[in-house]
Amino acid sequence: MRLADELERHADRVLAFGDDGRSWHYGAALELGEAFRHEGLARRLVLCLCGNDAASLLGYLALLRAGGIPALLSPTLPPDALRELVSAYRPAYLWLPAARRDEFPTTRVVATFEGHVLLADPGAPDLPLHDDLALLLSTSGSTGSPVFVRQSARNVDSNAEAIGAYLGITPDERPITTLPLSYTYGLSIVHSHVRHGCTIALTDRSFFDRGFWEFIRSSGATSLGGVPYHYEMLAKLRFWRMTLPGLRTLTQAGGRMEPSRAREIATECAARGIAYYTMYGQAEATARMAYLPPERAIDKAGSIGGPIPGGVLWLEDDDGQPIDTPEVAGELVYRGDNVTLGYARGHADLARGDDNHGVLRTGDVAQRDADGDYTIVGRRKRFLKLFGHRTNLQDLDDALTREGHEAACGGSDDHLRVYLAGQDADGARAIKDAVVARLRVHPSAVAVVGVDALPRSDAGKVRYGLLDSLDGKVLA
Amino acid sequence: MTARETYTNIFIESFGVEAGALNESFVYQCVPSWDSVGHMSMIAALEDAFDIALEVDDIVDFSSFTKGIEILAKYGVTV
Numbered sequence: 001m002r003l004a005d006e007l008e009r010h011a012d013r014v015l016a017f018g019d020d021g022r023s024w025h026y027g028a029a030l031e032l033g034e035a036f037r038h039e040g041l042a043r044r045l046v047l048c049l050c051g052n053d054a055a056s057l058l059g060y061l062a063l064l065r066a067g068g069i070p071a072l073l074s075p076t077l078p079p080d081a082l083r084e085l086v087s088a089y090r091p092a093y094l095w096l097p098a099a100r101r102d103e104f105p106t107t108r109v110v111a112t113f114e115g116h117v118l119l120a121d122p123g124a125p126d127l128p129l130h131d132d133l134a135l136l137l138s139t140s141g142s143t144g145s146p147v148f149v150r151q152s153a154r155n156v157d158s159n160a161e162a163i164g165a166y167l168g169i170t171p172d173e174r175p176i177t178t179l180p181l182s183y184t185y186g187l188s189i190v191h192s193h194v195r196h197g198c199t200i201a202l203t204d205r206s207f208f209d210r211g212f213w214e215f216i217r218s219s220g221a222t223s224l225g226g227v228p229y230h231y232e233m234l235a236k237l238r239f240w241r242m243t244l245p246g247l248r249t250l251t252q253a254g255g256r257m258e259p260s261r262a263r264e265i266a267t268e269c270a271a272r273g274i275a276y277y278t279m280y281g282q283a284e285a286t287a288r289m290a291y292l293p294p295e296r297a298i299d300k301a302g303s304i305g306g307p308i309p310g311g312v313l314w315l316e317d318d319d320g321q322p323i324d325t326p327e328v329a330g331e332l333v334y335r336g337d338n339v340t341l342g343y344a345r346g347h348a349d350l351a352r353g354d355d356n357h358g359v360l361r362t363g364d365v366a367q368r369d370a371d372g373d374y375t376i377v378g379r380r381k382r383f384l385k386l387f388g389h390r391t392n393l394q395d396l397d398d399a400l401t402r403e404g405h406e407a408a409c410g411g412s413d414d415h416l417r418v419y420l421a422g423q424d425a426d427g428a429r430a431i432k433d434a435v436v437a438r439l440r441v442h443p444s445a446v447a448v449v450g451v452d453a454l455p456r457s458d459a460g461k462v463r464y465g466l467l468d469s470l471d472g473k474v475l476a
Numbered sequence: 477m478t479a480r481e482t483y484t485n486i487f488i489e490s491f492g493v494e495a496g497a498l499n500e501s502f503v504y505q506c507v508p509s510w511d512s513v514g515h516m517s518m519i520a521a522l523e524d525a526f527d528i529a530l531e532v533d534d535i536v537d538f539s540s541f542t543k544g545i546e547i548l549a550k551y552g553v554t555v
Contacts, residue, residue, distance in 0.1 A: 076508075206512040208504070210536045233516055238532050387513065436492075442513035443492050 001134055001153035003160055003195055004033075004064035010197035013171070016057055019203040019215045026197065029058040032113055033065025039110050039118065042067035043129055044092040045136075045350065046118075047085065049100065051075040052177040052186075052204045055116035059095050060181065061194065068093070069129060069350075071136035071148060072182040076440075079103050088146045088346045092124040128351040132341060136350075137184050137283050139343075139390065149184075149283045150341040150352070156191060158337035159286040162308040163192035166291055167249065167277065174246075176201040176221035178230060185253050185388065188287030189225055207233045213242070220246050227254030227388030229414055231265060240268045253279040253288070254388030255413050256376050259302025266297035280304035280376070285360050286338040289313065290374060303373045304366075311336035313374060315366060323368075329377050332366040335359050382464060385413045386441050396435065397462075405431060408454050410467035416446045419467050420475070423450040428475030448476040482525050483548070483555045487541060490518035502541040526553045 050056035107119035179186030201219035269276035292305030315330035342355030411417035449472035
């Protein structure tokens with residue numbers, strides 16, 4: 001990976017400022033990489049629990065340097081979910097907080113750094129990994145789903161380069177961490193900045209922590225990124241009344257924002273000389289596929305703009321034919337070097353090559369205006385986004401049906417609604433608890449709604465399009 | 477319902493905890509559900525229930541069950 005090879009150029013630069021006042025140079029990640037290389041983890045799978053701390057960031061870059069294949073996961077992943085992933089993928093190594101070392105008693109500690117340990121599993125089989133495989137990212141955040149997206153070095157390099165080009169990233173840019181490192185958007189911010197030797201302002205604090213706002217000032221952060229929910233929080237905090245002279249860039253991705261909200265943000269940014277970028281992407285395309293530049297952010301609020309440098313976007317109708325007429329909706333399709341190799345559901349898939357051949361059918365329905373800018377208008381598949389993470393409604397329905405419920409899911413981004421036939425309040429409470437535990441989302445994002453009956457076609461299939469217009473009572 | 481009951485119920489609803497857990501050691505991020513999403517929904521529920529609009533400093537200082545009682549007092553709400 002070029003990104004890892006080129007870190008050497010920045011050895012004397014500061015890689016990260018921590019919110020505890022400490023800092024780490026790129027050289028420290030290079031040294032750790034050497035230690036990992038000696039351990040012999042080149043071309044071996046390494047499961048990594050990554051937060052926004054020095055051990056996670058430097059450890060991750062060191063793994064890339066050493067030629068390891070990291071699979072990134074949330075540090076809050078529960079022990080049983082982590083164990084399931086380990087048995088599905090049989091990693092040779094684990095990089096995780098020392099506090100979780102005891103979850104793997106048969107492994108050996110072979111390195112330690114800033115509270116993390118590298119565990120080697122002497123019993124791990126030497127499984128074949130495809131030569132192009134460089135990195136695995138989870139598709140569903142912290143739910144512990146065993147599905148990963150397989151990314152190549154070319155995917156990572158091309159996307160980081162394209163993002164750096166359209167954001168105009170220079171070595172003096174300093175992003176502050178607002179998104180998990182294990183989340184494709186958060187990782188893309190790191191990738192696109194370390195290429196340029198930037199310093200990352202590293203914190204795990206949230207917007208509702210006073211320490212975050214002290215750190216954004218003391219660290220001299222120049223940019224932050226957020227999913228739509230982050231912008232809801234910023235509005236609640238009357239962000240526009242704050243004085244943050246160092247802040248030059250705001251980016252938004254991870255889900256569709258209401259055009260009125262996007263316009264409001266774009267207008268506030270323009271008044272302060274802050275560049276505001278709406279962006280669009282998926283883990284299946286490494287991270288980014290499209291962006292709307294700040295110059296058009298107000299006029300085209302709600303649009304995702306056009307393709308990133310090096311990428312091509314187009315629309316296809318139901319027969320797979322390209323749509324050339326403006327303002328006609330069709331499935332959004334993308335071609336570019338950042339289209340990933342495909343999915344993995346277990347270790348056998350890690351030997352697979354390129355399933356996608358550079359073309360990604362996004363599953364999003366969009367239309368293009370006469371200027372060539374795209375706007376997402378719907379989805380082909382039944383999913384919604386909960387705080388930036390894709391949630392497949394069909395999977396949820398299937399699980400509910402297996403558990404014997406007559407229920408189907410609908411709602412909107414950040415507001416999942418489970419429609420349950422009947423008015424059983426106790427049952428509804430149990431379903432809500434189960435869904436919250438399964439998705440690991442906040443309970444306020446889930447409502448169980450009692451309805452007389454689910455709308456069905458003559459053939460007995462649930463008519464999903466009618467769910468959200470049903471009269472119902474929120475039971476839980 | 478007394479103001480105290482309203483206040484306690486909002487915590488129970490927002491964070492899915494029992495009333496017995498609500499004391500001076502019930503602080504921000506002490507349970508997974510008191511994350512930024514939970515904080516936002518709790519603040520919104522308090523503002524609705526007591527018909528107040530919290531200042532930004534108070535939103536970020538609202539770091540525990542007990543601290544919240546002090547903060548609400550500034551808005552004339554005696555919990």
